[in-house]
Amino acid sequence: MSDKPAATAQARNSRLKLIALAVLVIAMTLTVAGSLWLVQKKARQLALPTLHSELWQAYQIHMAMDRLLLASQDLLKGKLVPDDLVVRVQVLRSLTQPLEGQHLFDFLPESRPAAESTLQRVISLSRQWDEQAQWGDAAATRQVAEQAAESLPRLQKPMHEVMVATNISLANELDAERQHLYDYFTGLGWALLGLLIGVSLLVLRLVGNYREARELSRNLTELNQHLEQRVTERTAELAEGQALLKQILDASPSDVVLADSSGKQVYFVNQRLMQRLSLDQASDFSLNRLFCNAREALHFREALLARHRVDDWEGLLAGEPPYWGVVSGRLLEYRGGPAQLIWSYDISLRKGMEQELLVLATTDALTGLSNRHAFMQRAQELLKTAERFDQPCTLLMLDIDHFKQINDTHGHQIGDKVLATLGGLLKKELREVDIIGRLGGEEFAALLAQTDQIDAMQVAERLRASVEAMPLPRANGEQVRLTLSIGLASRHPAEPLEGALGRADAALYKAKSAGRNRVARATN
Numbered sequence: 232m233s234d235k236p237a238a239t240a241q242a243r244n245s246r247l248k249l250i251a252l253a254v255l256v257i258a259m260t261l262t263v264a265g266s267l268w269l270v271q272k273k274a275r276q277l278a279l280p281t282l283h284s285e286l287w288q289a290y291q292i293h294m295a296m297d298r299l300l301l302a303s304q305d306l307l308k309g310k311l312v313p314d315d316l317v318v319r320v321q322v323l324r325s326l327t328q329p330l331e332g333q334h335l336f337d338f339l340p341e342s343r344p345a346a347e348s349t350l351q352r353v354i355s356l357s358r359q360w361d362e363q364a365q366w367g368d369a370a371a372t373r374q375v376a377e378q379a380a381e382s383l384p385r386l387q388k389p390m391h392e393v394m395v396a397t398n399i400s401l402a403n404e405l406d407a408e409r410q411h412l413y414d415y416f417t418g419l420g421w422a423l424l425g426l427l428i429g430v431s432l433l434v435l436r437l438v439g440n441y442r443e444a445r446e447l448s449r450n451l452t453e454l455n456q457h458l459e460q461r462v463t464e465r466t467a468e469l470a471e472g473q474a475l476l477k478q479i480l481d482a483s484p485s486d487v488v489l490a491d492s493s494g495k496q497v498y499f500v501n502q503r504l505m506q507r508l509s510l511d512q513a514s515d516f517s518l519n520r521l522f523c524n525a526r527e528a529l530h531f532r533e534a535l536l537a538r539h540r541v542d543d544w545e546g547l548l549a550g551e552p553p554y555w556g557v558v559s560g561r562l563l564e565y566r567g568g569p570a571q572l573i574w575s576y577d578i579s580l581r582k583g584m585e586q587e588l589l590v591l592a593t594t595d596a597l598t599g600l601s602n603r604h605a606f607m608q609r610a611q612e613l614l615k616t617a618e619r620f621d622q623p624c625t626l627l628m629l630d631i632d633h634f635k636q637i638n639d640t641h642g643h644q645i646g647d648k649v650l651a652t653l654g655g656l657l658k659k660e661l662r663e664v665d666i667i668g669r670l671g672g673e674e675f676a677a678l679l680a681q682t683d684q685i686d687a688m689q690v691a692e693r694l695r696a697s698v699e700a701m702p703l704p705r706a707n708g709e710q711v712r713l714t715l716s717i718g719l720a721s722r723h724p725a726e727p728l729e730g731a732l733g734r735a736d737a738a739l740y741k742a743k744s745a746g747r748n749r750v751a752r753a754t755n
């Protein structure tokens with residue numbers, strides 16, 4: 232990863248070099264093209280001597296002057312018609328006219344003013360004669376002949392110098408042109424050399440770039456292969472991990488579900504739960520199918536959405552048969568959206584044991600009635616309800632008469648049977664809403680719900696009579712006899728249970744004192 236900036240800088244460098252070389256090659260190409268154009272232009276100038284026609288014309292002027300002189304002399308002698316002279320004049324004029332304003336001697340090593348002025352004189356005379364000598368105007372032509380015959384002989388020698396100067400100037404100009412051509416050729420050579428170097432460097436750079444690109448491509452291919460291999464390995468590892476995780480979750484004693492937060496899309500339900508709920512496919516799952524109670528499912532869902540986690544929610548879960556389970560949940564992120572992970576496990580065994588323990592802790596083993604502690608708790612709750620709704624409620628204290636004697640006469644085992652039989656009778660005779668307990672030994676208590684003292688007296692009397700008439704096991708050939716004394720106390724407003732117990736106990740004492748096998752009620 233740390234090579235990435237270096238590689239980027241290298242790529243930028245070689246791109247810049249390539250651009251610089253391309254610019255150099257373009258510049259050199261333009262230079263070569265310019266040089267070629269100049270060389271071609273110069274060569275054409277040299278190849279076409281007519282470009283220097285003014286110099287050649289200077290030569291011809293000399294010849295034309297000679298011919299005009301001869302023609303003038305012939306006209307003056309009458310050997311020539313005037314119009315022929317006009318032709319000669321016009322020929323001379325046609326040669327001098329292009330030289331007007333021209334600098335013929337620019338290439339002389341030193342100036343020759345005499346030659347210059349001779350040429351100007353000839354040009355001026357030829358112009359003047361050309362204007363004078365007209366077709367058909369013999370007189371004017373004759374005048375021109377006279378002037379030419381007089382002027383031209385004097386100009387013949389100076390005109391020779393003009394020719395020499397012209398010759399030198401022409402030779403110099405051609406030399407200069409050749410020198411220029413040579414210079415342009417040299418420039419063209421350098422430009423071509425530069426172009427060659429530029430192209431070579433560009434080609435080298437391109438080859439270098441190609442090699443770098445090939446190297447880079449090879450590296451990339453290797454990297455790609457390596458990555459593909461890693462991806463394949465990782466995919467295999469992940470698939471293996473996923474399969475293992477699924478195996479673990481399927482074998483787990485917990486039920487596991489992963490669904491989106493709305494519960495509409497279910498991603499995973501482990502095998503165990505699928506079987507338990509008899510689901511054909513994971514998408515059939517919903518919280519309503521997990522919980523027996525739809526309201527509980529709703530409350531669990533609300534708690535999970537509000538707190539993002541729910542731990543150890545105990546509830547009755549659906550199954551064949553329904554069972555007690557603990558459900559936990561987490562709101563988490565999955566596939567870019569909120570999801571809920573829910574797992575639960577069976578606690579029916581623990582619940583059963585708890586239930587068993589509760590029964591053991593609250594039940595008297597011999598009679599199956601509430602033990603003292605449980606009786607006190609339930610009696611207190613019933614008293615509270617009675618207090619709240621201002622209902623009557625009466626407490627009975629029941630005690631077997633001369634139970635020591637039963638034990639002593641028939642044995643302890645028979646005594647136990649008697650106690651158990653009495654417990655059964657009390658359960659049978661009293662209502663579900665009444666609370667019955669064995670407070671200890673042969674002493675029992677019952678709290679009669681919504682029963683005033685008068686009704687309670689009747690119930691107590693009925694109990695006493697039932698016990699007296701109760702068929703009891705025979706022992707040692709003798710019929711065991713059993714009677715019951717009962718003390719009765721109705722609830723006083725705001726009186727604690729202990730107060731009522733004390734008053735019922737006092738009433739019981741009264742019944743015992745009065746001869747037993749009877750019911751006595753508390754007087755206060």
Ligand SMILES: Nc1nc2c(ncn2[C@@H]2O[C@H](COP(=O)(O)OP(=O)(O)OP(=O)(O)O)[C@@H](O)[C@H]2O)c(=O)[nH]1
Binds near residue numbers: 638643644673747
């Ligand atoms: N078989 C048996 N006897 C018990 C049990 N608990 C207490 N006892 C006996 O119950 C008897 C109670 O005797 P007492 O307190 O003298 O009372 P009583 O003989 O019934 O005399 P009164 O109550 O005055 O009529 C004792 O002998 C205890 O040993 C028990 O669980 N099983």
